[in-house]
Amino acid sequence: MKVYISVDAEGVAGISDWEQCIAGGDDYPLGRDLMLGEVNAAIDGAVEAGAEQILVNDSHSLMRNLPPGELGGHASYLSGRFKPLYMMEGLDASYDVALFLGYHAAMPTPGVLSHTYNPRAIANVVLNGTVTGEAGINALVAQHHGVPVAVITGDQYVGPEAAPFCPGIDAIEVKKSVSRYAAEHLHPHIAQQRIREGVFRALSEPGAGPPVLHLPATLEVQLVSPDMAEQATWLRGVERVTSTTVRFEDDDPLRLYRTFMTLVFLTRSLVETR
Numbered sequence: 001m002k003v004y005i006s007v008d009a010e011g012v013a014g015i016s017d018w019e020q021c022i023a024g025g026d027d028y029p030l031g032r033d034l035m036l037g038e039v040n041a042a043i044d045g046a047v048e049a050g051a052e053q054i055l056v057n058d059s060h061s062l063m064r065n066l067p068p069g070e071l072g073g074h075a076s077y078l079s080g081r082f083k084p085l086y087m088m089e090g091l092d093a094s095y096d097v098a099l100f101l102g103y104h105a106a107m108p109t110p111g112v113l114s115h116t117y118n119p120r121a122i123a124n125v126v127l128n129g130t131v132t133g134e135a136g137i138n139a140l141v142a143q144h145h146g147v148p149v150a151v152i153t154g155d156q157y158v159g160p161e162a163a164p165f166c167p168g169i170d171a172i173e174v175k176k177s178v179s180r181y182a183a184e185h186l187h188p189h190i191a192q193q194r195i196r197e198g199v200f201r202a203l204s205e206p207g208a209g210p211p212v213l214h215l216p217a218t219l220e221v222q223l224v225s226p227d228m229a230e231q232a233t234w235l236r237g238v239e240r241v242t243s244t245t246v247r248f249e250d251d252d253p254l255r256l257y258r259t260f261m262t263l264v265f266l267t268r269s270l271v272e273t274r
């Protein structure tokens with residue numbers, strides 16, 4: 001069994017502030033430790049369920065948050081800050097299953113550290129008429145390769161947000177968000193135990209199927225400013241819907257994801273740093 005892991009940081013138990021998950025932040029070393037603990041718990045569960053090959057794609061910030069030699073299961077590590085498929089780089093049809101670890105809620109959701117790819121540019125994303133966070137957007141790549149997304153970990157919001165896009169996904173709740181900057185966390189050992197057991201269960205008795213979004217799929221993206229929406233229309237096929245919202249559709253889920261990624265990279269140039 002080949003297992004693909006996309007790991008973010010904001011949904012990890014114990015993390016509730018950017019200082020814990022951005023390099024240079026006061027508490028960044030703590031954040032990376034907590035992140036590593038959850039990745040290794042998932043790896044342990046996967047290995048117990050029969051995983052032979054594991055790829056960990058670091059999907060957070062500069063995307064080199066983990067010490068490669070401390071990853072369990074002799075997992076390979078995909079790291080670095082320019083990856084064309086970003087949070088889903090490295091996935092292909094040879095993988096049996098994908099896991100989304102440490103995921104956070106969508107920008108309009110009151111989950112801790114909620115955002116959708118770029119909190120300073122993207123106010124909301126709607127996929128085929130349903131508000132989506134990063135899991136639903138990333139499911140487009142899983143659909144292209146026909147790989148089920150079996151598990152998502154994070155707060156109480158990430159499971160219900162992913163469910164419409166990832167059939168049969170199991171959500172493992174490791175913290176309860178109280179506000180965008182506060183959460184009640186399980187003790188890291190308990191969070192890790194739940195992840196190990198949950199991943200083992202999900203991989204031993206597979207209940208998840210590959211995403212099957214209706215095609216052509218449509219993304220509606222609300223940007224923070226009208227300038228960003230105007231800029232987004234420079235991309236072929238992207239139409240302005242309101243002053244801040246654009247829409248685009250594609251019958252190829254991978255191409256739709258790539259257009260979204262281009263929009264994310266493009267609108268960075270207009271982010272106000274004040």
Ligand SMILES: [Zn+2]
Pocket residue numbers: 008009010059060061
């Ligand atoms: Zn992140």
